[in-house]
Amino acid sequence: MPKDAFVIEKNQFSSWLKKLQESFQLIGPVEKEGHFVFSLIEEVNDLVMDYDTTMLGPRKFIFLPEEKICTIYQKDQGFTIKKVQDVPGQLLIGVHSCDLHAILVLDKVFLLKSFQDHNYRLRRENTLIMALNCTKVCPTCFCSSMGTGPFVELDKGFDFLLTDCGESYLIESFSEKAKDLLLPLNLPQADDSLFKKKEQLFQELKGRFIKNLDTTNLVQTLLENQDHPVWQRTAEERCLGCTNCTMVCPTCFCFNVKDKISFDLKECDRVRYWDSCQELHFAEVHGANYRSSRKARLRQFVTHKLATWVEQFGCFGCIGCGRCMYWCPTHIDLTEMAKEVQKSNFKRMREDGYA
């Protein structure tokens, strides 16, 4: 149950954001060259709240595509290391349910009990999330199959939840910070009729999904079919190894680290940047590359998201946004590959004596 639920007129919402801009960096969906991206907002009017989806998820503001981890200075005796210490407070506006789940998945990766990634934690703690329930379903969306949408059904890990009700938003607060920010606005409470409307919108939207994936026994099915012909065939006939899928996936977390050393060796910036398991040398270790074939790398992408992630982190890595299949130049669809494995599940067939 939300802690508080109010109604806010859309005009008032914009003015409130302008006020918040004084204390936070505002980040939200804007239009860029015909599609949408999450961007730093200068003019609140640039926000496009009824966007369908973005190229990159909002993870890029918490887990940056390229980020300095520390600067190392050479001293007379040894080194000093200066880590990143201060980041500005930011408000992520208009995060869809799938992308919100993606951030929570990344929390599981970077904020372990045993080790908390310094930079990730710094940014995550300085980020307020204003989630937004979807009003559209794209042909490539399948969040309902993955249990991650189209409406947010979580009760923690974020701050606000907006539902578009025409002239106004239903705004619910899910954190103490959110409650404090809403207090001075003195908004009217949301009543039951509004919640009924919300439920109605939810049910309507659920019926519009074209793409579905049955996740029953999916983990086991995939893990038992590593030699299924679909991997080889797709990798050979279609996959370009371009890594677009991993770039646009909002839960991908692999990164590499490089040092930028000044010519005079006095200073070094240690930087981390997004890497990809689809890259040829990704799985290269001393002496061998254990995913030297494109088939192995493509299989890794699908099975990690839909199977081994569950063993690692207790949830699926895929949140059903469909970005990978849209931006793939050959439109490889991981749900289709999974379905092919489910349909002709070779292990099962062998056990039943059919193959």
Next chain:
Amino acid sequence: MEQTININLNHVTRVEGHGNIIVNATNGKLERCEWQIPESPRFFESMIRGRHFSEIARITSRICGICSVGHQLASIKATEKAFDIEVSPQTDKLRRLLKHAENFDSHLLHVYFLVAPDLMGAPSVIPLASSHPEIIKRALRLKAVASQWSGIICGRSTHPIRIIPGGFSKLPTNEELTQLKKDLLELAPDLEATTQTLLSLAEKVPNFHRPTEYIGLVDEKEYGLYAGKIGSLMPDGTRTLIETADYRFITNEWVSPLSTAKYTKHLMESYMVGALARINLNFDQLHPEAKKPAEALGFKTPCYNPYFNSIAQYIEACHSFFSGLDLIDDLLQKGLVEEKAPSYQPKAARGISALDVPRGILFHDYEYDAEGICTSANCIIPTNQNHANIQEDMDKLVPEMLEQGRNQKEMELGLEMLVRAYDPCISCSTHYLDVTFKK
């Protein structure tokens, strides 16, 4: 005097591309005096054949790394001529601004990096970085802003990206133009300092006088760089104007056994193109601010000393600097606006363009088929057109130097400086032409 001179300068330094100077004299008698071009031919005109019109400009760009802006603009203009594509006034202004950027960049590169060391008695800018650090820092500052200037308009100063038939694939922002203006204005003291530096070195520029024909663009509206007719100026003052489409009447190429680049001639045995030619043709149209350094340096037209090409280049750099600032103000008045690209269809046609790039007048001539595939191409490079003039200059200069009793080292330097003054772009000039055109 009865010297014996054997000059064999293989791959003259501080010029773009590879050229050799060979001079042999025994007991004061001149036996051999040659300007040779051994540059490896790359067959660009053949490379362009069979490629789609959308690729042509970027291929011809690779003819030369210094003149790539000029080649792309000339190429695009020829393609636009072939397909009857009209560009908007905004595009026209941006291209002229880009042309000025190229002029500024190339001339300053030449004057500071390639010529100044000779005038200052150094083998290159490298030792000058220690002996005259202020001058080198100044050169690098000017060069960096110049490169920025082209970069914000065409995407990258070496081998531009944004130049496409009909306009630009991406525009600079108004903020970028405003910042550029600010950066340029901060360079004004550096330009003034350059005038002073050149003034202090003026007496080091050799004295040599050989009237020749000068060819360059002549534009009614402004100092000819981007558009206009082909102008010819003879030593007796006769001026003629020729249509771009008739360029072959001027160029008349022929092959010399000394050179992988063809030579040209028009009304005399050779002609000169480049900054000196342009200033001789169009001095009155120089920006008033550029006439000031001209005056300060005692530069008058007509000037028949090829060594003064470098001075002419500096004056043109000033002209481009001030004209560029005027254009930026003009563009910022309304601000840049996103425009719809003009619509056009490729067709079987021929297009010819003439552009006056830093080193001289450049011609691109293409024929396309109905699908927009290039069937033949012809590029006549400024340096091609200067080779014969260099040879003629050497034929007069060498006997003069022998007469003056110069020793071998002095003669070598004098000849190298002569070649450098032309700012030749030798890789560019080893192009060849298809001499058969379907009419």
Next chain:
Amino acid sequence: MDKPKVAFFDFTSCEGCQVEITNFDQQLLNLLEAVDIVEFREIMKETTSDPLDIAFIEGSFSRDQDLPGLKNIRQRAKIVIAYGSCAATGGINALKNHKPDYQYKMEVYGADASMPHLETHKALPISAAVKVDYSIPGCPINRDEFVRVVSDLLHGKEPYLPNYAVCIECKKKENLCRFDNREVCLGPIARAGCGAICPSNNVPCEACRGFVDTPNYASMIEVMVNSGLKKEYALTKARMFSANILDNNLSPK
């Protein structure tokens, strides 16, 4: 300790990569403090026949008469770096390679084609003439990459070249995908390291840095054809900077 001696040489090229070096501004001054440039024909008169620590070579190997010069450089230099696509792979010069040379000469020089100084063979990478230790691709080179490679070598690190597609750099910038704009882009198989500069300027990638290792060229052709390009043009599209790579290693379906 003596500064490492470096020299720049050029063969069949447009010299654009050298020009890029003169645009380095402050980085050039930093570079000059870290190394000793002993030969650089385009801006320096000084030459030397001393041993070199690093020799940078620009341009393709396209004439037999250049072989002795190249061998001499290899002999003198501890490390030879081929920089720019022409030196690294043959670059755009290789576009002429699939036509027999004599045919080119006839087309271009006409009756004068038989003159000896017009003799050339195919445009090849420098590695076809002498052993090359590192290659820096690009047409022209990317300044930051050049500085990084030199910096790595000076610090005793093995410089590396990105072996992933331009798409990575394009996606990180969230550029509009050229395919979405109904254009054909070689980004998915082109080698990154340029910051996806062409798509960032709204022009499709032409793979001027060559391809990643083991590209799926057949699938790329299909993607291009599905985007509306005629198959014969799809086959020649990638030749622009990579004619040598295609002719020698891969045969498209």
